[in-house]
Amino acid sequence: MELARAGGPDAVVLREATRIVGVVPNAAYRHFADRDELLAEVCTAAMHELADRMAAGIARVRGKRGNPAAAQRRLGAIGAAYLEFARAEPGLFATAFAVPRQHEYAARDTTDRTPLGLLCAALDELVEAGVLDPQRREGIEYPIWSLVHGTAVLTGRGPLRDASDAELRRIEARTLTFIAAGLA
């Protein structure tokens, strides 16, 4: 995780990991079949870290379930936490999306706190609160996820990475506004 945090998935190097732990390189093979398995576990952990931060963002919003304003703020908190994680931890963010496949962590089951699960729950609440038309609910998690993810990628490692903090904030704000417009 230390390596991924500092340098992304490519920095997850088996020998270096054993060095950090203070152990001889081949000792790693007691715990992982090979380098790929090590990386896969780091990726999964990074994805959980992201989900945890999103869940924390949601938890910080007061207001009981079903309240329209609270439901909207919860959705906003999800997006904000996602973007914040990508900005604060670019290495972990890149790593989270480097290997694992969908079924491993994007299940709709919300109990295991996956990013997609949390988003779906928030959207369901929005329907429940009467903010989002039930007819528009199905599958709308994908464009929303894409929008936030795209913003994170373009402004992170992507072509917009050189934007100033002010520009960045404006771009992120527009992203969240656009989602609101798309839901209305």
Add this chain to the structure above:
Amino acid sequence: MELARAGGPDAVVLREATRIVGVVPNAAYRHFADRDELLAEVCTAAMHELADRMAAGIARVRGKRGNPAAAQRRLGAIGAAYLEFARAEPGLFATAFAVPRQHEYAARDTTDRTPLGLLCAALDELVEAGVLDPQRREGIEYPIWSLVHGTAVLTGRGPLRDASDAELRRIEARTLTFIAAGLA
């Protein structure tokens, strides 16, 4: 370009490139300062390739400038070309976004066919055609770009990569619909 097409930015290996050309490895240093400079040029070329395909998609749409329906179809063609490129050429797509910074290719100047430039031009036409409220025009290229890019990334190398063709088509369709909703 061959290497990037097949394996993304990491596959752009100096020695392998010289092997393909049929030349001794150090001959490369007659043309590039080092491996990074080689990669940078490949990235730029990949980005141009993307822009070219987008431009070709636009050109395929009939209807004169300012016509509302044609303007909308042109915007749709841009998004479709972007997603099509990401799907058909995942290696080049990843490479295009691996290194270059914004100012090198995302200028608003439309004459040099950059992705952002083409998108902005299409949005300007949408305003001109009376489809998009001029007040909403400023900066709206960013969420739109993010949305399409996010979809390309999540369904390409990302967690949604295992989706079936049918699911993929549905996700892409929802992406374009969401954009339309966001513009209305």
Add this chain to the structure above:
DNA sequence: TGTACATCAGTGAACGCGCGTTCACTGATGTAC
């Protein structure tokens, strides 16, 4: 209560590999006088 044995994390040494990069060089091509 004591002994034999299995388990298992870690050791030490070594492997082959492909990489980027440096060096002094050659030999063809074009240019100046």
Add this chain to the structure above:
DNA sequence: TGTACATCAGTGAACGCGCGTTCACTGATGTAC
């Protein structure tokens, strides 16, 4: 018209590096009888 010289793409040989991975091993810990 011919000769001297600069330019420059490519050569051949070598470097050090860090990587993932394999091998036979040790030594502590826990368990069965």
